[in-house]
Amino acid sequence: MSRNPSSSQTKNTVYIAVFAAMIAAMGLMPPITLGIIPVPITLQTLGVMLAGALLGPWRGAMASLVVVVLAVAGLPLLSGGRGGLAVLLGPTGGYLVGWVFGSLVIGALFKYWVLRRTGNTARFLAGLASVIIGGIGVIYLCGVPWTSVATGIDFGTSLVGSAAFLPGDLFKAVVTTLVALTVHRSYRGLMS
Amino acid sequence: MIAANNTSYLALIKPGWKFGALLVLSIALYLINSWTVLLSIFIVSVVLLLTARVNFKQIRLPLISLAVILSVVFILLGIQTDWLNALRSVLRLLTMCLLAYSVSLTTKFEAMLELFQQVASPVRFVGGNPAQIALALSMTIRFIPELKKVYVEVREAQHARGLANNPLAVTVPLVIRSLRIADETAEALDARGYDSEPAAFRR
Amino acid sequence: MELPSIHLENVSVRYGDRDVLKDINISLNEQRIGVIGANGAGKSTLSRLLNGLVLPTEGSVRIGDLTTSQHAKQIRRQVGFVFQNPANQIIMPIVSDDIAFGLKNLSLPKAERTQRVNETLHELNISHLADRESHTLSGGEQQMVALASVLAMRPETIIFDEPTTMLDLRNRLAFQHEISKLSQRAIVVTHDLEILEDFERVLVITDGTVAFDGQPADAIAHYRQWSHA
Numbered sequence A: 001m002s003r004n005p006s007s008s009q010t011k012n013t014v015y016i017a018v019f020a021a022m023i024a025a026m027g028l029m030p031p032i033t034l035g036i037i038p039v040p041i042t043l044q045t046l047g048v049m050l051a052g053a054l055l056g057p058w059r060g061a062m063a064s065l066v067v068v069v070l071a072v073a074g075l076p077l078l079s080g081g082r083g084g085l086a087v088l089l090g091p092t093g094g095y096l097v098g099w100v101f102g103s104l105v106i107g108a109l110f111k112y113w114v115l116r117r118t119g120n121t122a123r124f125l126a127g128l129a130s131v132i133i134g135g136i137g138v139i140y141l142c143g144v145p146w147t148s149v150a151t152g153i154d155f156g157t158s159l160v161g162s163a164a165f166l167p168g169d170l171f172k173a174v175v176t177t178l179v180a181l182t183v184h185r186s187y188r189g190l191m192s
Numbered sequence B: 001m002i003a004a005n006n007t008s009y010l011a012l013i014k015p016g017w018k019f020g021a022l023l024v025l026s027i028a029l030y031l032i033n034s035w036t037v038l039l040s041i042f043i044v045s046v047v048l049l050l051t052a053r054v055n056f057k058q059i060r061l062p063l064i065s066l067a068v069i070l071s072v073v074f075i076l077l078g079i080q081t082d083w084l085n086a087l088r089s090v091l092r093l094l095t096m097c098l099l100a101y102s103v104s105l106t107t108k109f110e111a112m113l114e115l116f117q118q119v120a121s122p123v124r125f126v127g128g129n130p131a132q133i134a135l136a137l138s139m140t141i142r143f144i145p146e147l148k149k150v151y152v153e154v155r156e157a158q159h160a161r162g163l164a165n166n167p168l169a170v171t172v173p174l175v176i177r178s179l180r181i182a183d184e185t186a187e188a189l190d191a192r193g194y195d196s197e198p199a200a201f202r203r
Numbered sequence C: 001m002e003l004p005s006i007h008l009e010n011v012s013v014r015y016g017d018r019d020v021l022k023d024i025n026i027s028l029n030e031q032r033i034g035v036i037g038a039n040g041a042g043k044s045t046l047s048r049l050l051n052g053l054v055l056p057t058e059g060s061v062r063i064g065d066l067t068t069s070q071h072a073k074q075i076r077r078q079v080g081f082v083f084q085n086p087a088n089q090i091i092m093p094i095v096s097d098d099i100a101f102g103l104k105n106l107s108l109p110k111a112e113r114t115q116r117v118n119e120t121l122h123e124l125n126i127s128h129l130a131d132r133e134s135h136t137l138s139g140g141e142q143q144m145v146a147l148a149s150v151l152a153m154r155p156e157t158i159i160f161d162e163p164t165t166m167l168d169l170r171n172r173l174a175f176q177h178e179i180s181k182l183s184q185r186a187i188v189v190t191h192d193l194e195i196l197e198d199f200e201r202v203l204v205i206t207d208g209t210v211a212f213d214g215q216p217a218d219a220i221a222h223y224r225q226w227s228h229a
Helices: A007-028 A044-055 A057-073 A093-112 A120-151 A155-186 B015-031 B035-050 B057-080 B083-105 B109-126 B130-160 B167-191 C043-049 C072-078 C095-105 C110-123 C139-151 C169-181 C216-228
Strands: C006-015 C018-028 C032-037 C058-063 C079-082 C157-161 C185-189 C201-206 C209-214
Touching (some): A007 B130, A007 B167, A044 A057, A044 A093, A044 A120, A057 B109, A120 B083, A155 B167, B015 B083, B035 B083, B109 B130, B130 B167, B167 C079, C006 C043, C018 C209, C043 C157, C072 C079, C095 C139, C110 C139
Parallel strands (some): C032 C185, C032 C201, C079 C157, C157 C185
Antiparallel strands (some): C201 C209
16 A cells, blocks of 8 residues: 655654653653652653654654643643743753653664664663663753752752652663564554 | 733733743843842742732642752752852742743743744754644644543553553553554545645645 | 546555455446445545545546546545544644644635634534534544534545444434535445435445445345355
């Protein structure tokens, strides 16, 4: 079945919108608590990680950017119903900026590295490494210094503070990797 | 956080001016070191918010969570450096957030979005398409409730099978259904004559 | 009204190594045409061929002098499409904006867009939905809005792909009534056999071919017999 070729641009726009909506919907859901982790887990960054791992670098980054723009413009889309200019200017604004770059990096690593691995174990390990690098490394890299600059707290303390979210984020990284690899198996060519 | 028909004097100012003022003030706050000046600006920001006729219910929760973060910041900074420094830091952040609330709550969401689109319009010089960005933003707003519905449905279905708290059993179907929604919607856009080439999309 | 006829000549559609439609040759001239057949028989693909959403792997689909593979844009102005799932064809957050969306794609000026939106809502008796948020509509209302958004573009032909499958009985009857009132040509893919009674022509599709082509009563009889076999 040959689809009309002009529709690929349109398709990109729709994929960005639907995944942005998914990230937003995940933030509106009540956080889940897992017995082992003390801090309740909000699913929003799971959506951010998935957008990159499933849609690739630029569509993934755009999906995250759309959520950030809508939230900053005033929609209460961030977990806990937050929104407005204050979320960007406040002490945790860097994490929001980090989402965009996080999705970008995860997407690039999935597209050019993970999906070219053969063998289930190699793919899983590469996927997990990618999500950790982009979804934790990059996001914290934007968030931690921002908090430090905005509040005046030194970098080390800010880093220690963010560690409370690390177990939850690692858990989400594992989920993202498993989900993304499962979906890529049945939806081949999602990134081509 | 949306201005629900705000009727204050702040609602009459153009969003671009409010946004610009907020940006300039935010930077200025970090350049000011005198705690008395910071305190006076803080008082101004409180007065601004109080006279903006906003619905305080809308900012109760954000204010509480901000207060929690700021108390932690205050105590940490006080112990690590000195208490005057801690006060300055907290005043800055509090002022900035109160000003941001004042802008957000007196500006219509559509107006704010339009402003952002104007700010982003130079993307067309690097091959971006502002009309397509506008469409993506509208469609996202359209699909948020739809995706929420899908999420709830998937969770209920998995609950019946005892898998409601299994993240994989919930997320995989959620993603697959999102992809299907995207495919069908793209087809609907095509059928309704949407052309992603910029020329065909004139206002 | 003299409508350009739709011609399918030696049309085959292949998806990977699966033949979805095999060597179809038909001309469609009638005002009301039904398409029935089992799930997976190729009905949806056939309906999507008619406005260029799917292009044939072999052969050609012509509407008047236009070919879908070359004139997709013009053809979509003439041939509207209503999908099965009402939710996924509404694109804008507010109903009136959604109906205006297709008109914007036709590059109509704003005043005319507004006028057409109001007219169409009025024609379908859904003026009260104009300012509603799309996600608050019921399934039946959503399908009416989807029809409105197609009608506003004033196509000559409207294709319906199982438009009532996801509706309850009451909404199904209401929607069938709207289809029967249309002045446009309607080509309806459906599992609702009763809607076909006053149609002029019904095609039965089995395994990617036209197995029967004729009067509704005969077509339905053929389809029932095939289903029991």
